[in-house]
Amino acid sequence: MRMAKSGFLGFLAGFFLALVLYQWVWLEMRVNVGRLIPVCMLLFVLLGFRRNLSLGFSLLLLIEGALTLTLMVVYGFDVTAFLIVPAALIREGFSCQALSLEQMNVILIITLLAGNTFWVAFPPPRSS
16 A cells, blocks of 8 residues: 555656656756656655655645646646646656557546545554
8 A cells, every 4th residue: 555655646746847847948858857757656665665655635635736736837728738748748758659648648547536546545544
């Protein structure tokens, strides 16, 4: 349970960093910033071995809200940017060029729904 939650937090953190750094054209032309997603996932899982990264569901929703707000601020309210940029970042980060952007969007939605459902189903233990 702990490793799955750590991996999901790493996915969110890597996705946030990749979205922000995607705007830096100089860096994007030289480095695949989508690679930050699996790297952050790995780092968070390794960190999860050492300590419990338990957050409440409200804090998780706050993190996801910040991610959405970043998307809106950086790309405006352009629906096509919402459909293309996240899917392209994840597809590049995990080297899944065989999948279309529509398929990556479906995978992203399933991942977010499953991660949130997992977070609600297995809440962090209460400390007394």
